[in-house]
Amino acid sequence: MNLDPALLAIIVCPACRSDLEVQAEELVCSGCGLAYPVRDDIPVLLVDEARKPA
Template sequence: MDVNTSKVDPKLLELLVCPLTKTTLNYDSQANELISKKASLAYPIRDGIPIMLISEARKLEV
């Protein structure tokens, strides 16, 4: 497996929710982020690990 590949376990994605809104997240494979549409935030995935901190999330343009 390539070290730069940041795949996340699909079962983990099913369990994760937005820490702000507690709603489900959508996986954006191109940006390697988890998207919370309700909060308009994108949580990064680094080295295959979702960073579920609001302070680390990127604000989405509405």
Template sequence: MLPKELLEVLACPQCKGDLEYREKEQKLVCHKCKLAFPIVDDIPVMLIEEAEKLEG
């Protein structure tokens, strides 16, 4: 689980928008850019190149 303080300051590196934390999937999701950033060993990987593109 990511600390609340960290979640409050993290933003999408592409659009600087808000992220949704999906704890079960271990991802941070930007709905505007339709990207999901993985969380590996409790560390968010905020690289656009590493993000998963979401459908829809």
């Protein structure tokens, strides 16, 4: 995954507005735990597409 650090500094979780952390091929919310996929180096920040925390 090749995401621009400037982009990572400004995007937040659309569900709870917490910071997102890069983990494997996903962006994981530090607040609610939703994991958002990254497809072709583009974050898909749709709650309906997010994986629920275990």
